[in-house]
Amino acid sequence: MSANCHDLKKLNSVLDSFIVQKTIPALGSMLGEPMMHSIKKTQEIPITNLDLIISDLEEMNVMSAVYIKCDGDLHMGALLYLPENESKTLASKLLGRPISNELEGITTSSISEIGNILTASIINAISDDTGYKIYSSVPGYAVEFFRTLLEAVVADFGNESDTLIVSHVEFHGPKSGIVIHMLLIQNPSEIKKLMI
């Protein structure tokens, strides 16, 4: 099954409303500043051509990433990522102290927590709106090149279809300059569940 242009536009708008309702307030409260967001693109990509969503910038930078899998009435994957150096700025803001050394221990936990909160807020908004029961996995943390992260997520997603619907969301803190990226990944056959 593949999605048409209208479906993708609709999904974009539905996700945007969930993010506005719950995610932006949750993230803003956690980071102590008003946050902005934009859904850069929602597209259907063939799993055989992940290069379509790997930009040159992402190919060059090592990313700090959190992956959470959602199951239940809706099957969805959420990958949060940002360049490794910027993740130190994020962790420093969360922990209230400078992070000068390697990302480990409490530092990686704090970044995982951001992934947890972002994903949980979206799940809550979806549940409130649709009544779906959705469960999320424990967050998985990694520091790697974007290609590796994406490959691992797509493999883990265990998709039987040849394509995936990927929505790229960017969160931006105008005061701190923090930029957090998030990919929301769904099976094409699942997206209709959000368009009711």
Added chain:
Amino acid sequence: MKHVIEIKMGGLEIITSEAEELKTFVGSCVAICLFDLTSHVAGMAHVILPRKSDGKQSTVKNDIGKYADEALSYMIDGMIQKGADPKRIKAKMAGGATIFAHESETSLFSVGPRNTISLRQILKENNIPLVSEDTGENFGRWVRFDLHSGTLTITSNLKKFEKMI
């Protein structure tokens, strides 16, 4: 300069010329290589998942490397058609990493190790010796196979190493 054939996720290619090289990138997926150096036939698949659940065979050519069982079946048949002797076919593999680490012991993300376990089992069932492998760990790998030497070269940009197996 060799002609490099890049294999996409879930893809599979077979070569019969030493002027060609097979290349792919794997994280938790596995690059499985079968080769018969005497007949100059080699194949590589980018395996994403251990087994196909519905039992139906893929019809789309660029997706036949996706499942370990289906990929090996296609590769063995394809190599024999191109002149490989099944008794001489050997295997090498790389990848199957666990990219995401968890604070809990829950192993929801162990698709990498599950892929390598499945491939070892299918190779055994087909009496194909696995002569070398570079699997597991937690990083992505570029993998290149050279049909002339039978060498599998593995490169990690993150860990900054290159090794040949």
